Amino acid sequence: MARRALGPATLAVVQAVDALASGGWAVACSGGVDSLALAWAAHHVAGKRGTPVRAVVVDHAMQPGSDAVAAAAVARLAGFGLAAEAVRVTVADAGAGPEASAREARYAALEAAVQPRERVLLGHTLDDQAETVLLGLARGAGVRSLAGMPVSRGVFDRPLLGLGRETTLAACAELGLEPWADPMNRDPRYARVRVREVVLPVLERDLGPGIREALARTATQCREAHDLLSELAEETDPALTADCLHLLGLAPGLRRRVLADWLAAEGVRDVSATHVDAVERLVTHWRGQKGVDVPGGRVSRRDGRLLLTPASGDGRLR
Incomplete structure (x- = not known):
């Protein structure tokens, strides 16, 4: 039986992953829309290449039933053949706030779980990059913060930074995958949620489309300036x-x-x-x-x- 052709959104995610260098991959997957689409694409590309791939689900233990959510994500990944493990972490708030503390714990767990010659794939998208730049602007931060998230740093790669969240949503729909909706991603107490739900839509409506892409270009330019300053400072x-x-x-x-x-x-x-x-x-x-x-x-x-x-x-x- 001929293999079904990929839908346009799924193809875009697969092509973004296929642009990565060959090697072993560990996909950080929460079960949410972005990381789930990334995990499927990584499994698809690695299968064609014959290279190893697995997934790591980090349980932050910050919400009741988080262990069940992590187990469901592992099962969802196994449903299309991707082996996964859940890693539970302790999030200690050292004064930086719950979001920053959870991020620090998550990255530490992923770095500890990585195997030799393996890269960790993260599902951040164009929307995440735009939100990061806007949050940096609101803080009055310098080029270090405005540089946003790099495509690659250390053991981490972000292959989806050029794709909008609408693409990962459409990819999951094309594949029949049901992503988990984290309630924290809709909680207006968090600044990133307010940027996502209020600020960016207003900017898109009043200033016209292309705001996300413009902010991402700003991040690239600031990163280039940041890298130059880093070189000069090291001298x-x-x-x-x-x-x-x-x-x-x-x-x-x-x-x-x-x-x-x-x-x-x-x-x-x-x-x-x-x-x-x-x-x-x-x-x-x-x-x-x-x-x-x-x-x-x-x-x-x-x-x-x-x-x-x-x-x-x-x-x-x-």
Whole structure:
């Protein structure tokens, strides 16, 4: 019997996956529409190539019955022949919020589950990229955040970044797959949901179609700028990264990047553009200030150099 031709949406997803280099794949699948379409396409392409593929379902244990949802996703994947395992994680909120904490736990679990010479495929789409850029804009973030999600980083690949969510929805419909609808994806308490359900539709309606694509192009351009700044920052002598006279002579964009990297190297987490700007003023507008508070400590200027004083466990400066 001849194999049924792929529908147009399914074909688009398959072609996006087929553009990846050959090798073993582990598909991160929640059972939602994007990752389910990706999992089917990866299974299809790997079968044609004769290369290994499997799926990993991360159970965040953040909702009642999450174990049953994960088990259902594993069963749904097995329904079209893709072997899968469920991995349960503990999401510890360290102050970054539930979304960020869940993402950190998920990525850590996926990295721990990856096998040698295996790539992890993520189902982020054009819509996810547009939402990420808009959230970065709302935070007043720099090019690092506006660069959005890279197509590839570390062991992770995102082959669907060029496709809209309507394509993955249509692919699941063509294939007769019933994706799981995460209730958190409709909860307006989360900023990303408000961007998805309210902000992007308004922009598309009032400014015309193509907003998602424009935001994705912005992400690409910002990533190129980010990569250039990274290269230039890496060329800075480590002995001079906290030297105020050296920093004063750098171009503003490069200076802020060097400062952000210096703060990260000193162990400061969750560095925002506001923190970097405040620290930069110790270099460019020095008036004998006492210092600038940053997460986990305070940055001060002493003898022409920046100094980070970490906070003790009770939050007081040491």
